[in-house]
Amino acid sequence: MIASRRNAAFTLIELIAVIIVLAILAGVAVPRYFDYTDRARTSAMQGTLGNIRSAIGNFYANASLNGTPAYPTLAQLTTVGTVLQDAFPANPYNNLSSVTAATSTEWSNRTASGSFGWRYFVDNTTTPPVYGFYANSSNTTTATGSGGSALTANNL
Numbered sequence: 001m002i003a004s005r006r007n008a009a010f011t012l013i014e015l016i017a018v019i020i021v022l023a024i025l026a027g028v029a030v031p032r033y034f035d036y037t038d039r040a041r042t043s044a045m046q047g048t049l050g051n052i053r054s055a056i057g058n059f060y061a062n063a064s065l066n067g068t069p070a071y072p073t074l075a076q077l078t079t080v081g082t083v084l085q086d087a088f089p090a091n092p093y094n095n096l097s098s099v100t101a102a103t104s105t106e107w108s109n110r111t112a113s114g115s116f117g118w119r120y121f122v123d124n125t126t127t128p129p130v131y132g133f134y135a136n137s138s139n140t141t142t143a144t145g146s147g148g149s150a151l152t153a154n155n156l
Contacts, residue, residue: 035142042141042156044092049156052118053133055083060129070124071131074101077120091117093137093153100136107132110154119154 059072059082076082078099088097096117105111107121114136121132137153145151 093139112154
């Protein structure tokens with residue numbers, strides 16, 4: 001009886017071997033998980049920017065058909081149902097959905113400052129009118145620029 005009980009148990013070496021294998025698997029899996037979350041955040045940012053910029057372009061096209069080509073003002077942009085049909089989505093990098101005005105210098109430099117989710121620049125007095133919409137975050141994304149370096153969220 002005692003001999004059969006002894007054979008049924010795991011030895012200390014077998015337990016250490018299993019722990020080492022699990023540690024190696026965890027060491028490989030955890031960094032991959034963080035890469036997935038970073039890529040998901042970047043994709044969410046790119047999708048959100050694309051949708052909002054498309055909505056702004058549609059607003060401009062409709063205004064052009066009516067005879068006065070103009071981009072939406074900040075008030076129009078943030079009013080639900082005017083440009084976007086739903087409330088502004090949250091910026092994936094700072095979880096804020098508020099929009100603030102940017103100056104032309106801030107737009108050209110893509111300045112990220114303050115506690116806002118998005119920055120919007122519009123100048124309907126020029127011919128043609130100009131606008132800029134970008135994320136108010138300088139966090140590094142997984143998207144790469146033409147030089148191969150990682151882009152920050154405000155440069156997407």
